[in-house]
Amino acid sequence: MAIKESGNEQQSNKMNNDKKPKEEPGIYKDLKGFVVGKRFKFSFWYFLFIILAMFLINMFFSQESNITGIDYNEFKGLIRNGTIVRVEIQQEKYLGYTVTKAQAINMLQGSGTQQPPVQAFSTYALQDNSFIPLLDEMNVEYYATAPPKPSIFSTLLSYILPLIFFLVIWRIVFSKLGQGGSGQGVLSFNQNKAKIVAEGDTGIRFADVAGADESKQELEEIVDFLKLPDKYTEIGGKIPKGVLLVGPPGTGKTLLAKAVAGEAKVPFFKMSGADFVEMFVGVGAARVRDLFRQAREHSPCIIFIDEIDAIGRTRTAAGFGGNDEREQTLNQLLVEMDGFDSRTGVIILAATNRPEILDQALLRPGRFDRQVLVDKPDLEGRLAILKIHTKNIKLHKDVELRKIAQSAAGLSGADLANIANEAALLAVRAKRKQVVQEDFEEAIEKSLAGLQRKSRILSEQERCMVAYHEVGHALAAKMTKGAPPVSKISIIPRGINALGYTLQYPTEDRFLMNESELIGNIDMMLGGRAAEEIICGEISTGAGNDIARASDLVRRMITEFGMSERFRNITLPSTTSQGFGGTREYSESTQEYIDNETAKIVNNRYQLVMKRLQDNKETLEKIAQKLLEKEVLNGDEFESLAQNLVIA
């Protein structure tokens, strides 16, 4: 049943941050097509089996022809009566034969037709001075030999058996220890746990990834290169070696990487950062080497390192051992990445949701110098994702996916996939043949309740507040002289702190700003809170950051840039970085002036912004409603809505 299958998939995908599905050790999976080859699985049991077999074979073949053990007395009797004609004297044993050497050789050569059956007797030698004289007397052929050497096998065995014994003990102990951890043991270290999985065809195409068009566009070039490398190399162009996919969990990074391999139809080597990190120093590095060696053998191909932050974390200067293993692994990764060029057709993709903690060395040119942002989907993106994940689900004709997408603001692709499946399960539970709208609503609720703590899901009221806040920023910016134009307004929660944001162009830091631009920026920052006050009659914590930045800027205008009335063109160095507290090179009264002046400027600007927004309250409402509906407004849309502003 389609529902159930996708259910399992979603489930495991949802958990893929903490638990990886177990893969069969030691075997390269070739799901579709490509045979990637089997790796010899070093199993201790095979080893034991071989030893035993050797031992048995040895026993079987080295069996000496039947020698009858007899008493010394008897032995002597046989010599006396002429039965034994040849004696081999060993250190503590006599061997007696009924044929002479010459006869034995004759028999071996097949001459001499009727042969008496050859018999051999052995006995333990006694201290008997009359023995040799007896031999002489009976004319028995005799000679001494060294005792037969123990066979190589048994020698080997005597060394190997204890070894095996220790191995058994070792394994038992370590597997016990290992079971303590989650899933695979902390102490497990053998090579075959390395999950090098080469999928011939991932079965994923770009069409399976919805709502990440910008990310897809950037990755298309990689696909193109893998398909037609000559096109690039002939011109001498360089293709990036490594591409880092950056984005919150569940946004489809892993999916995108698979899609790249699927589109290019190349093998896909996937390993998770955590797979490299083991307790034993050197294992991670060995795995990296192994991974790259495999990849080179199967080029063109893609190496995908999921959750690279597990190994790529910034190296610490002072480490007390603890991080040695991770650093070695990271170093090995860097070495391997430097060691080949992309013309070999191996491209490394990696994914992380914490790019800021990655070691700078990883991001240098020639390594992961290209970053692709995979962000949470907007409304259209969510709708497209829902469509993909409801493809195999029977929907009632009244189901409105757009509505569902609307109420799922801030959710990731993985969450949506989960919701689609959950809705199907709810329908089954209610013994319905089709999934109805209520199923989806309940699924979303269920999902939100679980997610509330993890990711920020805004209540309807909060969303409304955020929308007005952001539009307030945008309008304030538009109505002031120095602020740059608005290029995007969004109320999709992002990053750690932003519930929404207003992007302006240019966004990068400016080196030079004139006074009116600074004032314009202050207006812009205050616009958010002003809008909240106008619409809701009260202010919220959402503007805390804006307020801090605005007052900081005003203070710097006064103390650093010399832009105040009283201290025009005079800097007032305040806290310096020398030690605690710093120094202040002005009087108490100046400090008071700075404080007052800061408050005055901020207040004046705030009143002005308030007035301007109040005068355009209708426009503010109109744009905010539009934003609530669409979640994202680009610069042009904003401009067309924000015409006919009244500016006093």
Ligand code: ADP
């Ligand atoms: P990430 O690696 O970014 O944490 P995954 O690629 O593992 O996220 O996504 C988990 C699952 O969520 C995918 O297998 C897919 O079913 C679903 N999913 C996530 N993003 C998308 C998307 N943009 N389009 C379609 N499905 C998605």
Ligand code: MG
């Ligand atoms: Mg992932």
Ligand code: ZN
């Ligand atoms: Zn703000």
